[in-house]
Amino acid sequence: MRATATARTALAVAVVFILVSPVLPARADEFAALLSGLVSDSFPEKEKTVAALGKLGDGRALAVLTALKDGRLVKTTDGRVLVSDATSLIDPITGTDVSGVAADTADRIRVNNRLRSAIEGALGELTLFSSDPDARLAAAQDALRHPSTEQGVLLEKAIAAEKDPAIRAVMERSLSASRLFSGTKAEKLAAIQALGSTTDPQIKNLLDQFRAAPESDGDLRRAADRALSSIENRLRLVGLAVSLFEGISLGSVLLLAAIGLAITFGVMGVINMAHGEMIMLGAYAAYVCQQLFRAFLPPGWIDGYLIVAVPVAFLLTAAVGMALERSVIRFLYGRPLETLLATWGVSLILQQAVRSIFGSPNKEVSNPAWMTGGFDAIGGFTITWNRLVIIVFCLIVLAVLAVILNRTRFGLHMRAVTQNRAMASVMGIRSARIDALTFGLGSGIAGMAGVALSQIGNVSPNLGTIYIVDSFLVVVFGGVGNLMGTLVGALSLGIVNKFLEPVAGAILGKIVVLVAIILFIQRRPSGLFALRGRTAEAGG
């Protein structure tokens, strides 16, 4: 069925091509003449014909070659070549149905593997004329890989017929590449100039080849050098942009992981080593939501699971966090080291519990359709949707949190308890309740961070331990009790990490960052944005 449909579209293209192509009449005969070559029984002869058909740049050849590849091209005893459909026989030259001609006299034209690969090559060239814009684009990009005189001729034809400016630009670039190796000197110079304004590493390689080629003279070499250096500059910029984006992306992940910690550690002074496990629980909540959607809801709804997972994860981890605060942490206020140990114990229990329930192997949470893929920002720099969504999500969380802290009654109470617990109690604030709610808020944000992390990696019981050291460092680096500091801390850590990676390698880069933070904390023990005044004094 599918093959038939392709054949039909191909024919339709052929017809359109006939209508639009100004050079057609001259070519028509050539096409008809070439077709007779396919009737031959010799495979080399057929191969030659196929190659010539590819070079022809005639849309009708597309239908013929596709049919040949699919074994639907037949020859009649009188030497005509016809495209066989499920129901009809079509003359490729005129595009008319000729089923009336005795079908039983038609004989399938045989292909072998060699011929099949020749057909593939020819089709690749011909898809420059395909009706599918994506196929044309792919063919135009593909043409860059093997520039040649013939390729140039084809491209010229394709450019003349091309309506889409974006595809035409790509075709023109490939044409320039072809001219490098076949044009006149003036053409070559123009081509070099045109190629100099791109960012494609492939073009850089081509220009390198061109520079080294024996037939290039001084002028051409100098022009090539100029073009090369401008490409390199641009590539360097793209590299910078890539590092920056990856850094911001890592920073946003760190920030999501650390915001909750900034609340529990920064605002409440509680060292919650089980924070990483809250992240892990959030990620598992996303996994469970996905499985439930798969099992109980119509398949079209699956993309919605993420929307449901965020509040579910928040509520689940907030509940776990509040339970933890009420049952363990509240007895340990003012004893940070003991809190650290107790919450570490809780983290071990949570990890083992999840491992017992779900098993230790990684679980896969798939991106919803609207988060898969990405778009090409500038030459060779692809921004993936999931990373972008996480960055945006992280900013939203931060903004909402800032509003809660500064504009709501709960935020006011929270800040009051943070600054002076006794005074706040005297004013009628139920500080124990505020403690539980604050801890729940911090844990809930960790849960949402877990949902975000499930979108960029696998979910496993020790997901949290990967992030716990980093998120502590973010909070400590940014300065305790300060959301702005956490934001700056996370982003700068992420960006520095990503910029060090190409220089020093991923692991060494991380070590350098760790050592730098250790040294930094010793310079400024209370972080980048230190609290000043009375709260800052009562340390240790």
Next chain:
Amino acid sequence: MGSAYLARGRESAWNPSFWACFLTCGLVLAVAIPALYLWTPPNSAAVPPDYLVPLLGKYLCYALLALSLDLIWGYAGILSLGQGAFFALGGYCMGMYLMRQIGTRGVYANPVLPDFMVFLNWRELPWFWWGFDHFAWAAAMVILVPGVLALVFGWLAFRSRVTGVYLSIITQAMTYALMLAFFRNDMGFGGNNGMTDYKDILGWDVHQPATRLGLYLASVVALGLGYLLCRFITSSKLGRILLALRDAESRVRFLGYSVTNAKLFVFTFSAILAGIAGALYVPQVGIINPSEFSPGNSIEVAIWVSVGGRGTLSGAIVGAILVNAAKTWLTGAAPETWLFVLGALFVLTTLVFPRGIVGLLRPARWIRLRPPDPVPAGEQA
């Protein structure tokens, strides 16, 4: 911060009953266990299994590690979450010596390069491996490497008054960074496989029961000496200063004592103890790899100390041996439950038994200065 207990006075720290207790424990460990091997008739039911001696030796090394943490945490209030790093560094120094002793008996039979270097196409021994074919050099490094690291790290930290939780976090970051570094193959320490397949130590085959017994006895002696040294430190005037700065650091500073120097000394000393523990540990378990640096290991040491009784030296030893014995038994009998038990231990000891086993056993000897007043959470930060 912390519970405000003060150990009893210096004058009663070295009384006869202490010595009687200490020597009895020492004799049991040093004589009774070897005697079991030597004097029980072969094939009788009383013969202990072969693995018992290295297992006990391993516990004793852990006990020494716990002791080193208790000295700084229980007495000076420094909760180092990087104590395992010093332990592992000591272990690596010993591992390097043991690797050099393999010589031509390795898989690639290279007289100079250890197997993993041949495998990674190294041409010559890196400079930092120089001297590790001599036991004396390795022994010196076991003390120097953790000691110097602790000295530098501690100097940087204590000088700028990084205390409490901040110190815990940066020590944790230190051991994490070291773990990442040692996992790299091109560091020259065997990468993630670490170093193993040792042949002999000081000419004795490490697999022979007699050598194992010797290593075990060395661990007993090291633990005994370490204990006496720690006890000497904690019952000296320095020990009183440590206790004071644990409970009120600023006050001690204002009284004119050098808090930085006191902390630095005790931190470095404890790192050296941990390094020695690691060096004794490696030949008994037969392997050292970067996972010894993992932050989780270091935190686990804190729970040994907590269970036994923080601020009591014998408690650290008791806690390390008990928790590890439980771990050996449970990970064999019901591996699923071990992390639940360990987690519960963390929670329960901090919530319900903050003074640990030994602390519970001898309440009369402790003077309670003032009730642990809850500091408002925000003012901690």
